[in-house]
Amino acid sequence: MKPITVIVNGGAGHGHDDQACEDLRAKLDEAGLDAELVLAKDGDEMIATARRALENGARMVAAGGGDGTINAVASVMVGSGVRFGVLPLGTLNHFAKDLGIPLDLGEAVRNLATGVPREVDVGEVNERIFLNNSSLGLYPDIVRDREKQQRRLGRGKWPAALWATLAALRRYPFLSMRLTVKGETLARRTPFVFIGNNRYTMQGLSIGERDCLDDGLLSLYVAQHPTRLGLLRFAVDALLGKLGSERDFDVLEADGFEIDTHHKRLHVATDGEVTLMNTPLRYRVRPGALTVVVPAATIDKAKIATTNIKTSGKDTDHHAHTRTPL
Secondary structure (H helix, E strand, C coil), rough: CEEEEEEEEECCCCCCCCCHHHHHHHHHHCCCCEEEEEEECHHHHHHHHHHHHHHHHEEEEEEEEHHHHHHHHHHHHHHCCCCCEECCCCCCCCCHHHHCCCCCCHHHHHHHHHHHEEEEEEEEEEEEECCCCEEEHHHHHHHHHHHHHHHHCCHHHHHHHHHHHHHHHHHHCCEEEEEEEEEEEEEEEEEEEEEECCCCCCCCCCCCCCCCCCCCCEEEEEECCHHHHHHHHHHHHHHHHCCCCHHHEEEEEEEEEECCCCCEEEEEEECEEEEEEEEEEEEEEEEEEEEEEECHHHHHHHHHHHHHHHHCCEEEEEEEEEECCC
16 A cells, blocks of 8 residues: 555546546656555545545545545545645635645645645534535525536536526525524524635635634625625625625624524535535534645745734634624
8 A cells, every 4th residue: 555545536627537647647756756546436436545545554645626526535534634635626626725735736746745734624514524615595506406407408517507597596595594603593584605614705806715724713604685686696606616795794703503494404515515414504613623735835824814813803702703793
């Protein structure tokens, strides 16, 4: 068994075939990495491969693909203490971007060899983890409709997403929910709920990004009552993995909370994958649960960002903190 296992999603981004794997294997060799390279056909095979690597004593397991692939392999790595590497081969690659991991494949491979370990938080809902975000309402509905059109009508991902979004606008769906945090229960009716692993930027050029992934909190964004045009904007932002401006949402930050509805089960998105879950939905953050290999230069930047957040005067008690009143 080699000390490093690299698991690649055969369907990531524009596709990853045998020739692409040979190119990746050459890059791993150039970086001096003694790695086993596995081209996995689906999520089950990714998870099984990661588990086998841990059982056989691997000192690093890396995932190559989009955010869904990264999530699948990371779900095995959480709590293990073994280094987790990221090769961003997907379309959006939010987790890699927020950690400063290079998007160029050659540079990302070199990061596996030269990077340093950083312990980051993960979010969890009903024992399912998410590295970026989870959402309820509009986004899971659009994803399910999009995937149905891809399967039945053969449409591409983005055309199917457009038709699914238009269908959602016709339905104009709203979700009634009860949010419980620190013993207090709040009732809300909203089309879109977004839960972030740590705090998302909602202003400026870096909107939809995170400066910090180790602050030990979840951020919850509840969309205010929008017009259909506002709902369209939420849908587009959700499909791109981003948020709107701060004025569009009520925002709460805590280390955990519970969401309940009159539905016994609810479709929940985690890092773009939709799962039907029993209610209530119990969210919590798991501080420092994942050890990710990142460029050494990003560690100092992360420390500066964390210091700025904690000294800004906005966050005196982020474990039960409401920035905009719910």
